[in-house]
Amino acid sequence: MSPRRLFAMAFKEMLQIWRDPHSLAIALLMPMMQMVLLGYGISLDIRGVPLCIYDQERSQTSRALVQRFVASDWFTGVRVLDSDRAVREVMDNGDCAGVVTIPVDFSRVFTTTGSGPVQAVFDATDSNTTNIAIGYAQGVVALTTADFEMRWAQAHGLLPRTVGAVDFQPRVWFNEGLESSYFIIPGVVAVILALVGAQLTSLTISREWERGTMEQLISTPVTALEVMLGKIVPYFLIGLFDAIFCLLAAIFWFHVPFRGSIVLLALTTALFTVVVLGIGYLLSVRIRSQLGASQIALILTLLPTTMLSGYTFPIDQMPAPIRAVSLLVYARYYVTILRAVFLKGSSALDLLGPILALALYALAIVWIAARAFRKSLD
Amino acid sequence: MTGNAPPAVVAEGLTKRFGAFTAVDGLDLTIATGEVVGFIGPNGAGKSTTIRMLCGLLRPSAGRASVAGFDVGRQPEAVRAHIGYMSQKFSLYGDLTCRENLRFFGGIYRVPRPVMEERIRFAIAMAGLEGREDRLVSTLAGGWKQRLALGCAILHRPPVLFLDEPTSGVEPEARRRFWDLIHTLAAGGVTILVSTHYMDEAEYCNRIALIDAGRLVAMGSPGELRGLDLGGALFELGGVAAGAALAALREMPGVIEAAIFGDRLHVLVRDAATAERMGPFLKRRAVEPGALRPIAPSLEDVFVRLVARRSEEEEGGGA
Numbered sequence: 001m002s003p004r005r006l007f008a009m010a011f012k013e014m015l016q017i018w019r020d021p022h023s024l025a026i027a028l029l030m031p032m033m034q035m036v037l038l039g040y041g042i043s044l045d046i047r048g049v050p051l052c053i054y055d056q057e058r059s060q061t062s063r064a065l066v067q068r069f070v071a072s073d074w075f076t077g078v079r080v081l082d083s084d085r086a087v088r089e090v091m092d093n094g095d096c097a098g099v100v101t102i103p104v105d106f107s108r109v110f111t112t113t114g115s116g117p118v119q120a121v122f123d124a125t126d127s128n129t130t131n132i133a134i135g136y137a138q139g140v141v142a143l144t145t146a147d148f149e150m151r152w153a154q155a156h157g158l159l160p161r162t163v164g165a166v167d168f169q170p171r172v173w174f175n176e177g178l179e180s181s182y183f184i185i186p187g188v189v190a191v192i193l194a195l196v197g198a199q200l201t202s203l204t205i206s207r208e209w210e211r212g213t214m215e216q217l218i219s220t221p222v223t224a225l226e227v228m229l230g231k232i233v234p235y236f237l238i239g240l241f242d243a244i245f246c247l248l249a250a251i252f253w254f255h256v257p258f259r260g261s262i263v264l265l266a267l268t269t270a271l272f273t274v275v276v277l278g279i280g281y282l283l284s285v286r287i288r289s290q291l292g293a294s295q296i297a298l299i300l301t302l303l304p305t306t307m308l309s310g311y312t313f314p315i316d317q318m319p320a321p322i323r324a325v326s327l328l329v330y331a332r333y334y335v336t337i338l339r340a341v342f343l344k345g346s347s348a349l350d351l352l353g354p355i356l357a358l359a360l361y362a363l364a365i366v367w368i369a370a371r372a373f374r375k376s377l378d
Numbered sequence: 379m380t381g382n383a384p385p386a387v388v389a390e391g392l393t394k395r396f397g398a399f400t401a402v403d404g405l406d407l408t409i410a411t412g413e414v415v416g417f418i419g420p421n422g423a424g425k426s427t428t429i430r431m432l433c434g435l436l437r438p439s440a441g442r443a444s445v446a447g448f449d450v451g452r453q454p455e456a457v458r459a460h461i462g463y464m465s466q467k468f469s470l471y472g473d474l475t476c477r478e479n480l481r482f483f484g485g486i487y488r489v490p491r492p493v494m495e496e497r498i499r500f501a502i503a504m505a506g507l508e509g510r511e512d513r514l515v516s517t518l519a520g521g522w523k524q525r526l527a528l529g530c531a532i533l534h535r536p537p538v539l540f541l542d543e544p545t546s547g548v549e550p551e552a553r554r555r556f557w558d559l560i561h562t563l564a565a566g567g568v569t570i571l572v573s574t575h576y577m578d579e580a581e582y583c584n585r586i587a588l589i590d591a592g593r594l595v596a597m598g599s600p601g602e603l604r605g606l607d608l609g610g611a612l613f614e615l616g617g618v619a620a621g622a623a624l625a626a627l628r629e630m631p632g633v634i635e636a637a638i639f640g641d642r643l644h645v646l647v648r649d650a651a652t653a654e655r656m657g658p659f660l661k662r663r664a665v666e667p668g669a670l671r672p673i674a675p676s677l678e679d680v681f682v683r684l685v686a687r688r689s690e691e692e693e694g695g696g697a
């Protein structure tokens with residue numbers, strides 16, 4: 001490999017990126033927009049929703065439920081009401097996003113049937129907030145009833161799964177595991193990088209074929225490795241820029257606590273960027289049209305990274321075969337690493353498994369990609 | 379064309395098949411160092427395919443070839459380091475400036491740094507691009523583009539150049555300039571294989587390789603080719619309604635071939651007696667006979683005849 005040729009290749013590629021402000025804008029702005037949109041959708045949930053609770057029963061069980069609401073991060077200033085009149089009042093004044101009513105016979109119904117009704121009234125003026133609030137309320141109830149259920153089942157000598165649940169089902173659209181947004185935002189960064197990274201390089205080789213410049217290029221002594229590195233290096237810089245932006249947004253905009261090592265974060269991010277760019281490059285080599293390569297890149301990265309990376313859908317709750325498939329999804333390792341570095345301040349040693357998996361992935365992709373490109377028109 | 383230098387290009391039985399289709403069929407070709415060889419043939423004859431095999435871009439299906447002493451099949455990288463190539467389709471980077479393209483190829487060919495700037499200046503001067511160095515290549519007219527592409531292809535001073543239709547779609551004045559460059563390079567000892575569709579350009583070559591349907595039909599200097607026996611005598615018929623005369627003459631016994639050249643006809647006849655009968659024959663067919671005179675065959679006459687004869691033979695052989 002000649003450093004001179006590699007530099008010529010990379011410099012040419014950078015000039016071309018620079019001359020194409022449209023794609024450059026996409027490469028730099030897309031991740032920002034996605035970060036704001038995806039991140040914001042999730043961060044809305046953390047902003048405490050004002051909620052009132054009308055506990056008609058005032059039993060031990062119902063108080064436990066109320067306590068759950070009070071302790072939850074998702075609701076602020078949870079007020080406990082004591083009359084129907086108070087309920088109407090707060091709703092009319094708009095003091096609360098909603099009122100959850102625990103009926104007088106809540107415990108009785110629950111202990112006899114294994115299922116208890118909880119009523120909720122929400123102010124639907126701000127439907128978005130409402131949806132989120134309902135989701136959270138459901139989540140709180142679900143978490144509580146899981147406890148109830150367990151105790152009830154034990155008392156009745158039943159296995160927990162066989163008992164009914166409270167009417168409320170834990171269904172929050174983008175946060176199914178009811179994790180805090182702190183948990184999700186790092187995953188968003190991984191998903192964005194995976195999507196954008198593969199897109200960036202998926203165009204590089206196919207563009208030369210489409211414009212007819214490839215024939216001239218491969219008539220020169222440039223090597224396949226120099227072509228690959230020359231193409232990837234400029235996008236690596238763009239990818240890192242995107243990564244830095246997203247990570248900074250996670251910390252300073254979405255206030256995800258950062259407790260780990262910056263060096264570890266930087267190294268694993270670089271490793272992940274190599275993987276995603278390598279995958280895009282590989283597709284670009286194999287599929288000689290820009291449109292085809294970028295479409296395939298999108299399809300190949302979108303579903304696995306959103307569904308199987310564990311960024312919203314917890315991997316340990318997936319059926320075994322799908323869990324096995326998710327081992328192939330490189331984004332899951334980066335999601336794991338980001339979460340651990342951000343929230344737990346984990347060290348490289350703690351994360352040896354996912355780091356090795358990512359490194360192995362990077363090696364394999366680079367190895368395959370370096371061999372994929374043939375200097376031939378055959 | 380020094381006598382004892384090894385040939386710059388040698389092809390033996392060079393063949394390229396695309397599936398069942400044979401694009402180049404057992405081509406033998408030897409080009410001496412410093413020669414300018416014109417590669418001529420109709421569309422689809424296999425010119426580009428041959429050049430691509432010689433550049434190591436396509437792997438020969440059979441046969442072998444060596445360029446600058448290196449085998450194209452086994453040492454393609456060594457071949458690439460010793461050749462300059464201009465593909466048929468323009469293939470510099472349109473979104474880069476002239477200078478940036480030159481810098482890029484200079485870097486890729488590892489032109490020694492001390493001479494880099496000088497070579498770039500030379501290429502710019504050669505292409506007549508002074509003052510346009512920093513314009514985007516996509517904004518240049520055809521002639522400039524082609525000269526710049528040539529400039530990029532010779533930055534590393536390769537001993538062998540392959541130029542695939544470098545003057546197609548270029549205006550006549552620019553074509554002449556391009557050929558001046560080719561001859562300047564050849565005078566410096568560079569071996570050049572250049573394909574073209576223009577017959578007048580064939581005259582500028584030391585030798586011409588005529589290729590049709592993947593086979594080498596004839597090879598020789600323009601003089602040698604013009605002197606080839608066409609199997610009869612050539613006459614020019616002027617002052618006639620060309621279309622009607624052509625139709626009539628194609629049915630006349632003793633006429634081997636008739637073809638329209640501008641507003642005249644070139645008629646190849648078996649013997650002088652046939653030429654004498656031509657006037658009366660045309661009159662009987664109600665075509666006003668014009669002026670008939672014997673002419674020496676041009677290169678185009680020769681090519682047309684050779685290509686036609688080859689396909690006649692093929693049909694005859696096939697029947």
Ligand SMILES: Nc1ncnc2c1ncn2[C@@H]1O[C@H](COP(=O)(O)OP(=O)(O)OP(=O)(O)O)[C@@H](O)[C@H]1O
Nearest residue numbers: 396399401419420421422423424425426427428466
């Ligand atoms: N990659 C390929 N696959 C299949 N057929 C091909 C391929 N490349 C060329 N051919 C066919 O081989 C034949 C020779 O093509 P080639 O491009 O060498 O002709 P050419 O003499 O350069 O013609 P032109 O003057 O039009 O450039 C043509 O019939 C062409 O269609």
Ligand SMILES: [Mg+2]
Nearest residue numbers: 425426427466
């Ligand atoms: Mg051609």
